[in-house]
Amino acid sequence: xxxxxxxxxxxxxxxxxxxxxxxxxxxxxxxxxxxxxxxxxxxxxxxxxxxxxxxxxxxxxxxxxxxxxxxxxxxxxxxxxxxxxxxxxxxxxxxxxxxxxxxxxxxxxxxxxxxxxxxxxxxxxxxxxxxxxxxxxxxxxxxxxxxxxxxxxxxxxxxxxxxxxxxxxxxxxxxxxxxxxxxxxxxxxxxxxxxxxxxxxxxxxxxxx
Numbered sequence: 001x002x003x004x005x006x007x008x009x010x011x012x013x014x015x016x017x018x019x020x021x022x023x024x025x026x027x028x029x030x031x032x033x034x035x036x037x038x039x040x041x042x043x044x045x046x047x048x049x050x051x052x053x054x055x056x057x058x059x060x061x062x063x064x065x066x067x068x069x070x071x072x073x074x075x076x077x078x079x080x081x082x083x084x085x086x087x088x089x090x091x092x093x094x095x096x097x098x099x100x101x102x103x104x105x106x107x108x109x110x111x112x113x114x115x116x117x118x119x120x121x122x123x124x125x126x127x128x129x130x131x132x133x134x135x136x137x138x139x140x141x142x143x144x145x146x147x148x149x150x151x152x153x154x155x156x157x158x159x160x161x162x163x164x165x166x167x168x169x170x171x172x173x174x175x176x177x178x179x180x181x182x183x184x185x186x187x188x189x190x191x192x193x194x195x196x197x198x199x200x201x202x203x204x205x206x207x208x209x
Contacts, residue, residue, distance in 0.1 A: 044209040047190065047202070051106045054164040056190050056202060057157055059179065061172045062114075062122045063097070063186040064090035070140050071116075080117035090118070091125055093186040093207075098126030100207035107164030114138060114170045122186065123169040136170040139177070150177045154197040161193070 050056070068084045075082040086094065101108065113123040113130035114137045123130030135153050139146040153174075157166075176182050179201055181189050187206050194200040 044205060047205055048104055048106070048209070050202070051165055051190070054107050054109065055161050056165045056192050057161060057199070058165055058167045059175050059189040059191060060097070060122070060167060060169045061175055061183040061185055061187055062086070062090070062116070062118045062169060063093035065118050077115055083117050086118050086121050090185065091121070094122045094125035097186050097207045108167055109161060109164035111167040111169070112136060116171070119169045119171065123167070127167060130169060133168075136168055136174065138171045138173065140171065140173050146173070146177050150174070151197065153178065154199060157193050157199065158195070158197060159193065
């Protein structure tokens with residue numbers, strides 16, 4: 001799967017972006033410092049090998065959808081027919097993602113997902129099941145809730161992951177807020193709890209890496 005050259009489609013309004021620019025710039029700087037301190041990011045095969053030991057959090061953006069931004073007006077959280085959903089290519093991406101992790105023997109301790117249908121379907125096709133977790137819900141339409149929601153996620157991930165790796169299927173806008181990375185559809189961004197409500201960025205993978 002190729003990475004999207006233009007980044008994620010989810011984006012805030014110009015006004016919100018302007019207000020958040022200083023904070024976003026500070027986040028980018030802190031992430032850059034952390035990466036420099038940690039040394040070069042592991043390459044693909046090294047990353048896959050690390051995942052065999054478990055203990056990581058795999059942030060996965062939902063697979064490909066029909067073209068669009070956000071959801072149609074009047075969408076309902078519990079009604080997939082009102083949402084922007086996976087297309088055929090996305091369903092194939094999700095199956096490939098799950099097949100790759102299974103083929104490589106990557107242990108999965110648990111899978112959680114945003115309650116949006118495109119995330120739940122990605123998780124179910126890739127991993128067979130997923131626990132809906134409201135903290136992973138889309139913040140594209142509610143930018144005022146994004147920062148407190150991301151703080152709650154970081155706090156919830158404060159403890160080391162045991163029994164494999166924790167898979168979190170969510171939205172590009174959320175992964176961007178957590179890591180400073182705009183992932184491609186179905187891309188994996190790997191982090192690890194670093195204490196004090198912080199996440200250490202480890203690297204990123206696609207199922208064809």
